[in-house]
Amino acid sequence: MTSIDPSAPAVELVGVDKVFNEGSANAVDALQGIDLTVRRGEFVSLIGPSGCGKSTLLRVVADLLPPSRGTASVFGKPAPQARLDQDHAMAFQKAGLFDWRTVRANIELPLELKGWSKADRRARSEEMLQLVKLEEFGSHYPFQLSGGMQQRVAIARCLTFEPKLLLMDEPFGALDEMTREHMQAELLRIYEELDTTVIFVTHSIAEAVYLSSRVVVMSPRPGRIHSTIDIDLGERTDAIRNDASFFEKTNEVRNALRSVEQVAP
Amino acid sequence: MTGSRFSDRAATILVPLVFGAVFLGVWEWLVRAFDNKQFLLPSPSSIYTAVGDNWGRIWNGVEVTGGNAVYGLVVGSILAVFASLIASRWGWFSDIVTPIASGMVAVPIVSLAPVFNIWFGSTDPFSRRLVVIVVVFFPVFFNVTKGLTQVDAVHVELMRSQAASQWSVIRRVRIPNALPFLMSALRLASSLAIISAIVAEYFGGTQGSLGQLITQSAGLSRYDTAWAAVLGASAVGIAMFVAVAALEWVAMPWRRERTGA
Numbered sequence: 001m002t003s004i005d006p007s008a009p010a011v012e013l014v015g016v017d018k019v020f021n022e023g024s025a026n027a028v029d030a031l032q033g034i035d036l037t038v039r040r041g042e043f044v045s046l047i048g049p050s051g052c053g054k055s056t057l058l059r060v061v062a063d064l065l066p067p068s069r070g071t072a073s074v075f076g077k078p079a080p081q082a083r084l085d086q087d088h089a090m091a092f093q094k095a096g097l098f099d100w101r102t103v104r105a106n107i108e109l110p111l112e113l114k115g116w117s118k119a120d121r122r123a124r125s126e127e128m129l130q131l132v133k134l135e136e137f138g139s140h141y142p143f144q145l146s147g148g149m150q151q152r153v154a155i156a157r158c159l160t161f162e163p164k165l166l167l168m169d170e171p172f173g174a175l176d177e178m179t180r181e182h183m184q185a186e187l188l189r190i191y192e193e194l195d196t197t198v199i200f201v202t203h204s205i206a207e208a209v210y211l212s213s214r215v216v217v218m219s220p221r222p223g224r225i226h227s228t229i230d231i232d233l234g235e236r237t238d239a240i241r242n243d244a245s246f247f248e249k250t251n252e253v254r255n256a257l258r259s260v261e262q263v264a265p
Numbered sequence: 266m267t268g269s270r271f272s273d274r275a276a277t278i279l280v281p282l283v284f285g286a287v288f289l290g291v292w293e294w295l296v297r298a299f300d301n302k303q304f305l306l307p308s309p310s311s312i313y314t315a316v317g318d319n320w321g322r323i324w325n326g327v328e329v330t331g332g333n334a335v336y337g338l339v340v341g342s343i344l345a346v347f348a349s350l351i352a353s354r355w356g357w358f359s360d361i362v363t364p365i366a367s368g369m370v371a372v373p374i375v376s377l378a379p380v381f382n383i384w385f386g387s388t389d390p391f392s393r394r395l396v397v398i399v400v401v402f403f404p405v406f407f408n409v410t411k412g413l414t415q416v417d418a419v420h421v422e423l424m425r426s427q428a429a430s431q432w433s434v435i436r437r438v439r440i441p442n443a444l445p446f447l448m449s450a451l452r453l454a455s456s457l458a459i460i461s462a463i464v465a466e467y468f469g470g471t472q473g474s475l476g477q478l479i480t481q482s483a484g485l486s487r488y489d490t491a492w493a494a495v496l497g498a499s500a501v502g503i504a505m506f507v508a509v510a511a512l513e514w515v516a517m518p519w520r521r522e523r524t525g526a
Contacts, residue, residue, distance in 0.1 A: 083428055141518075
């Protein structure tokens, strides 16, 4: 285990290209010339049309995909080392819970992999159940929960060991609008409570603006960073969704996305 | 529990009971009314009597044949599960075994019973047990291999992102994922096991097995006894099926409430 360099940014991508099936006739340029630095404590959203490589970018950071060129570092160390050190946690669009584990056992999975004792795991999973307001559902199996509740369990699972970096791939994409807004508020509360860093992939402009301190707009084929928009809306409340400053920012992101769509063939 | 649920449950038990009783009644009536010859179809009442008269032989047959079927089911399944684990872990093993196994499915394995009798001797129960082992092996192997390999991509990414070892992925993802596949294979294999155990006995072997009792009774025109032995074989088949269902209930608590409650 390599210790974390306190001065290093959370994530640093330098000149990252990703080509699938490189060298063959059906090679796909998924990412090209990606330079991105995410500071500690930032909440960065990646947004862009389908095929812009935002999920691929997330997987390069997570070391689930190796970059074809360039370097990916997490907390100052190479991405593979950060993965082995379990410095980050991932959440997906599909809750991806294990059918055969109770809600509690699902939440405890990352701790099990880290080798925590049973008693410690149990204590922590109780805390996490409270955090996502599912105290009474610890002994239930996933199929007994609604989609929104399952997603909350998935979020609890990726938060159990208080990772310093959260990588979230459209975690609320499959939820209805009301549940989604509720989950966004929940996520922000947890994010502030745990003082962590988040990279969040989304299709929703409002979601990106509401959650983020910075929105990265990507363009497709090949996936590139088109622009970066800082969001400084102050404290997020429900009222802010109806505030003029909120609309201003969503418009800014929308316009960036429009220009991206027009550039795309 | 609501009233409608209770009546639903009662219906699921009552309907087949009533149907079965009506079926037996019509059978009995047809045999009597048309003065059917015993060798065509004995009446239920005469089969019932034959069960009582031959209780010792039938019970002995149940022990011998049921023993072979259970032995073959257990050993065949264990071998198949190990083969699946190896095949899912090492591609080259799968490349060798899968085509052979696919070809073996087309072989009517019970027809090998006389060959096994020559290899191991017809008095050695292993000759019959091996038939069952081979018959059970393939459906279990194919199903479990499928369950071990067709895992949710999100589960694999999740485990990888948490730096889980290969062994950990096998233990925490692949094996639990394969359990439902194993259970449905065992349901199928349990009936295949009793069928192949009996058919193997038609080709010879120890006295006192159900297969022998059926062929001998038929040869002696004791059709009611033959049918009584068939009844014994059915009881073994049902008992094995129920045992597999019970195992399923114990092994997969997360599937229990999906149908019942």
